[in-house]
Amino acid sequence: MMKNASESRQSPAFYALMVALVIMSVGPIILMLTTSLKLNVDVMSDTSSLLFTPTLKNYETVLCDVLWYAPEHVDYCNPTFSRALGNSIFIALVSTAITLILGCMAAYALVRFKFMGRGAISLTTLMMRMVPPAVLLVPVFGIWTFSYGLDGTFTGIILVYVAMNLPFVIWILQSFIVQVPIQLEEAAKMDGANPLQIFFLVVLPVIKPGLAAAAIFTFRIAWNEFLLANALLDRNTRTVPVTIVNSLTEYDIDWGVIMATGMLLAIPPIIFTFIASKQIITGMTAGAVKG
Amino acid sequence: MPVITFKGLKKSYGPVEVIHDIDLVMEDNEFTVFVGPSGCGKSTTLRMVAGLESVTAGQILMDGKEISHLEPIDRDIAMVFQDYALYPHMNVEKNMSFGLRLAKYPKAEISKRVNSVADMLGLKPLLHRKPGQLSGGQRQRVAMGRALVRDSSTLLMDEPLSNLDAKLRVQMRAELAIMREKIDKNIIYVTHDQVEAMTLGDRIVVMQDGYIQQHGTPQQLFETPANKFVAGFMGMPPMNFMDAMLVEESGSLMANGEGFSFQLNTLKNKHHLPASGEVILGIRPSALTPALAGDDSIENTLTLPIKICEYAGALSVLISEIKGSRVSIEVDSKNNFKAGDNIKFSVKPSDVYVFDRNTELAIY
Numbered sequence: 001m002m003k004n005a006s007e008s009r010q011s012p013a014f015y016a017l018m019v020a021l022v023i024m025s026v027g028p029i030i031l032m033l034t035t036s037l038k039l040n041v042d043v044m045s046d047t048s049s050l051l052f053t054p055t056l057k058n059y060e061t062v063l064c065d066v067l068w069y070a071p072e073h074v075d076y077c078n079p080t081f082s083r084a085l086g087n088s089i090f091i092a093l094v095s096t097a098i099t100l101i102l103g104c105m106a107a108y109a110l111v112r113f114k115f116m117g118r119g120a121i122s123l124t125t126l127m128m129r130m131v132p133p134a135v136l137l138v139p140v141f142g143i144w145t146f147s148y149g150l151d152g153t154f155t156g157i158i159l160v161y162v163a164m165n166l167p168f169v170i171w172i173l174q175s176f177i178v179q180v181p182i183q184l185e186e187a188a189k190m191d192g193a194n195p196l197q198i199f200f201l202v203v204l205p206v207i208k209p210g211l212a213a214a215a216i217f218t219f220r221i222a223w224n225e226f227l228l229a230n231a232l233l234d235r236n237t238r239t240v241p242v243t244i245v246n247s248l249t250e251y252d253i254d255w256g257v258i259m260a261t262g263m264l265l266a267i268p269p270i271i272f273t274f275i276a277s278k279q280i281i282t283g284m285t286a287g288a289v290k291g
Numbered sequence: 292m293p294v295i296t297f298k299g300l301k302k303s304y305g306p307v308e309v310i311h312d313i314d315l316v317m318e319d320n321e322f323t324v325f326v327g328p329s330g331c332g333k334s335t336t337l338r339m340v341a342g343l344e345s346v347t348a349g350q351i352l353m354d355g356k357e358i359s360h361l362e363p364i365d366r367d368i369a370m371v372f373q374d375y376a377l378y379p380h381m382n383v384e385k386n387m388s389f390g391l392r393l394a395k396y397p398k399a400e401i402s403k404r405v406n407s408v409a410d411m412l413g414l415k416p417l418l419h420r421k422p423g424q425l426s427g428g429q430r431q432r433v434a435m436g437r438a439l440v441r442d443s444s445t446l447l448m449d450e451p452l453s454n455l456d457a458k459l460r461v462q463m464r465a466e467l468a469i470m471r472e473k474i475d476k477n478i479i480y481v482t483h484d485q486v487e488a489m490t491l492g493d494r495i496v497v498m499q500d501g502y503i504q505q506h507g508t509p510q511q512l513f514e515t516p517a518n519k520f521v522a523g524f525m526g527m528p529p530m531n532f533m534d535a536m537l538v539e540e541s542g543s544l545m546a547n548g549e550g551f552s553f554q555l556n557t558l559k560n561k562h563h564l565p566a567s568g569e570v571i572l573g574i575r576p577s578a579l580t581p582a583l584a585g586d587d588s589i590e591n592t593l594t595l596p597i598k599i600c601e602y603a604g605a606l607s608v609l610i611s612e613i614k615g616s617r618v619s620i621e622v623d624s625k626n627n628f629k630a631g632d633n634i635k636f637s638v639k640p641s642d643v644y645v646f647d648r649n650t651e652l653a654i655y
Binding site: 186189197201205206 | 378
């Protein structure tokens with residue numbers, strides 16, 4: 001940010017920069033939105049790039065499988081896209097849930113319990129996160145396919161996503177759990193809570209903001225991931241990013257449908273983030289102890 | 292209510308022993324206050340009773356039954372924490388009933404108990420607020436209520452008033468004393484504030500460096516402190532100490548120091564006095580009274596230069612100095628003393644405490 005934005009001489013450059021940034025970030029989304037509302041005729045024509053009759057036909061094509069009516073213009077209903085959307089939602093939600101459950105427990109143990117190798121584990125969890133997914137691709141594909149037969153299954157991809165996200169989630173949650181005053185747990189202990197009750201009834205509700213942040217993070221990674229999904233999944237279990245790329249063939253590219261899928265791909269994370277971010281309220285521990 | 296007994300209680304953290312061999316009996320329905328400077332082991336002792344710290348050696352007995360290896364919930368105790376430790380995600384009612392809900396009490400019973408305690412503590416209008424929406428004093432009351440709802444025989448309090456501002460602390464102290472009359476419980480209370488200890492306790496246990504220095508009623512501690520530490524710790528402003536040498540002069544025992552010579556004819560156990568004659572004299576600030584001018588008949592006088600006069604309403608505290616050590620005197624403000632005055636004070640022989648300079652034990 002400029003030091004003195006009100007200085008008139010700097011303003012044009014400043015605004016030009018702002019406009020450029022806005023175009024760069026919003027432009028692709030607008031292009032995607034407009035294309036998704038166009039017929040292929042309009043997409044291909046040179047003249048009517050901005051003047052066209054918006055239509056929901058592309059969306060109808062994508063969702064033909066789940067719509068309560070049969071769209072007239074669809075001769076053959078291709079279930080690929082709606083199936084991919086379902087797969088994506090299922091994989092992202094399940095892997096997020098498993099990651100959070102394991103992550104919060106591991107983080108709690110790392111923070112509160114003293115055991116041998118605690119420091120080393122705490123550090124290695126984060127270092128695991130530094131390995132790029134592309135490096136993991138070949139060995140994971142090999143092991144999943146030839147040792148366990150997990151290729152093309154939800155179990156296989158969910159396991160990978162959980163393993164990928166767990167270190168970071170543990171790391172985030174550790175920092176939240178450290179901030180839970182130990183007196184709270186002692187008070188619960190005095191009230192007769194066993195360690196599991198302390199964890200579920202006292203610690204977890206207090207670190208809800210941390211869980212929400214971790215959930216957003218995990219969900220988005222699982223939702224957007226392409227590389228491993230492309231390698232591991234088959235036509236019945238494919239997620240949306242893989243499906244979109246696979247539908248770019250050399251014979252036929254239905255831009256309208258692809259862009260409509262893209263728009264639909266963008267919506268669930270927004271909804272999810274919106275819900276989860278409601279839990280991120282600062283000062284969750286306000287009033288617990290005198291601070 | 293059970294009698295709580297410590298038998299040879301010890302606590303070590305690794306090689307460091309912090310509580311050394313404590314023996315103590317706390318009688319039925321007694322309000323016991325552990326008091327001492329920070330780091331003296333009073334909180335650790337309390338936490339051992341609570342079951343939050345393990346006992347290294349020795350026993351804690353409740354009516355003769357060993358409890359030191361029981362889980363906190365099985366000890367029949369409740370605790371109020373220094374920082375309140377309220378569950379931030381639960382409202383006041385849920386905070387208070389947490390223990391009962393865990394113990395699977397029937398709903399009617401829970402609400403009956405919560406309501407009666409809330410009535411007693413004036414928490415009724417706050418039952419549906421979260422701790423974040425409460426003031427310090429209200430939180431303190433909720434923490435107290437949470438401990439009372441459990442209806443255990445013993446209540447532990449770890450510096451419950453230390454986070455409140457001065458005015459509120461005095462108010463809550465009075466409320467605590469009133470509450471104490473209404474409930475039939477053993478209370479063990481930890482504080483570093485000797486005023487709290489004196490006003491609340493039936494029995495005060497003064498601790499320092501993991502040892503019990505003395506225990507007894509507030510009067511016993513104030514009037515007959517066992518050693519220099521207890522004498523200096525109890526009472527505000529603290530007792531003045533000055534070095535003196537004992538000499539026998541024409542049949543009476545005199546303590547001579549810089550600028551004073553006191554007669555100590557009330558001393559009974561003269562055989563306990565150190566052979567070297569080196570003692571420390573202790574005089575409470577309230578025991579020094581201004582001597583009337585021209586009256587030379589009074590014995591045990593001491594002329595002090597006034598450095599500072601701290602006016603505090605009805606009483607003023609004068610600060611003076613003898614041989615580099617500070618002496619404070621509590622006087623009626625009507626005397627109208629000023630800094631720079633040289634005032635002659637007298638002290639009754641019975642108000643002079645004598646401590647052995649080596650062992651610091653009191654000699655009476």
